[in-house]
Amino acid sequence: MSADFEEGQFLGLPQAQGKPDVVVMPLAYELTTSYGTGAVDGPAACVEASGQVELFDATLGADLPDGRRFKTLPVWEGSASTLRGQLDEMVDHVQPFFDGSVFPLALGGEHGILPALVRAARRHPLVDGDLSRLTVVQLDAHADLRSELDGEVFSHACAASRSLDVGVGRLLQAGIRAYSLEESVRIDEDDRITTFFAKDTQHPHTGGAEWQRWLDTLAAIQGPVHLTLDIDGLDGALVPATGTPVPGGLSYWQAVETIETLFANPSATVISADVNEIFAQEGTPLTQFTAACLATKMLACHLLARREGRWIRREKTPSDEARSSFFSEAKGATFSARS
Numbered sequence: 001m002s003a004d005f006e007e008g009q010f011l012g013l014p015q016a017q018g019k020p021d022v023v024v025m026p027l028a029y030e031l032t033t034s035y036g037t038g039a040v041d042g043p044a045a046c047v048e049a050s051g052q053v054e055l056f057d058a059t060l061g062a063d064l065p066d067g068r069r070f071k072t073l074p075v076w077e078g079s080a081s082t083l084r085g086q087l088d089e090m091v092d093h094v095q096p097f098f099d100g101s102v103f104p105l106a107l108g109g110e111h112g113i114l115p116a117l118v119r120a121a122r123r124h125p126l127v128d129g130d131l132s133r134l135t136v137v138q139l140d141a142h143a144d145l146r147s148e149l150d151g152e153v154f155s156h157a158c159a160a161s162r163s164l165d166v167g168v169g170r171l172l173q174a175g176i177r178a179y180s181l182e183e184s185v186r187i188d189e190d191d192r193i194t195t196f197f198a199k200d201t202q203h204p205h206t207g208g209a210e211w212q213r214w215l216d217t218l219a220a221i222q223g224p225v226h227l228t229l230d231i232d233g234l235d236g237a238l239v240p241a242t243g244t245p246v247p248g249g250l251s252y253w254q255a256v257e258t259i260e261t262l263f264a265n266p267s268a269t270v271i272s273a274d275v276n277e278i279f280a281q282e283g284t285p286l287t288q289f290t291a292a293c294l295a296t297k298m299l300a301c302h303l304l305a306r307r308e309g310r311w312i313r314r315e316k317t318p319s320d321e322a323r324s325s326f327f328s329e330a331k332g333a334t335f336s337a338r339s
């Protein structure tokens with residue numbers, strides 16, 4: 001451990017003074033995880049585990065932070081009594097880092113954080129108020145396309161549905177292997193959604209060709225992108241403590257390849273990312289360490305994009321923004337799946 005290791009900062013990197021280039025945002029959010037508890041402690045456990053991740057990244061060819069300024073925010077915990085109120089608080093918390101000058105990486109917390117992140121991305125200069133410009137790339141075991149789960153439209157099982165309802169233009173999913181009939185129908189009928197199923201990409205004989213199609217799809221994206229990595233997209237053996245581990249998932253190296261391919265696309269700009277459904281594993285830190293390694297890979301790829309001129313710093317003139325009440329004031333019907 002180096003002498004300037006700073007406790008509570010991602011990778012132990014000394015906290016930037018003044019405006020950072022990269023912000024890590026731990027979001028302790030857990031209201032609807034189906035079974036298992038601990039999503040609330042996951043982000044802090046991931047920051048702690050990141051202290052054991054190597055700073056050298058072979059693709060970057062350098063140690064992180066590669067001359068850039070990093071800052072890890074204190075763990076965010078909502079105080080509102082309702083789920084919608086908490087989502088609005090989260091938008092207020094993360095929105096300042098979607099001004100185009102910073103790369104924000106959220107650590108969750110359950111996947112229900114996604115609609116709030118997408119809503120905040122609306123103010124990014126490349127999105128400029130029109131979320132139809134934004135592509136969301138999702139690695140996940142679950143499609144998260146339910147209209148509701150147990151009566152709750154903001155359940156983590158609806159994260160992708162709500163993001164589309166908020167106005168996202170395109171959703172690309174891989175690793176998907178647990179989904180309902182309703183979700184299957186939505187995937188078929190909603191032309192904004194492209195899904196690569198694990199049964200195809202992980203097929204022992206023909207999986208390679210299908211996986212290459214996924215990579216080709218990522219390489220063809222144009223415009224701003226938010227990358228959302230639900231760690232249960234990985235095979236359950238790699239992340240046994242996550243809320244809903246599922247067998248038959250992506251390998252670690254497939255997640256790495258997805259991240260590297262996406263960030264290397266010169267026509268796309270990854271404006272923000274999250275790693276979610278991180279739970280603190282007892283006895284071995286495998287789950288939170290796997291999450292920390294993949295979060296580090298995202299940051300390394302961002303730094304490389306920045307160094308190679310594929311990420312342009314755009315500073316939006318700050319305006320006085322009213323506190324967000326987007327989720328609180330939306331009528332339930334606004335957030336039901338399209339029929």
Ligand SMILES: [Mn+2]
Pocket residue numbers: 111140141142144156159230
């Ligand atoms: Mn999910």
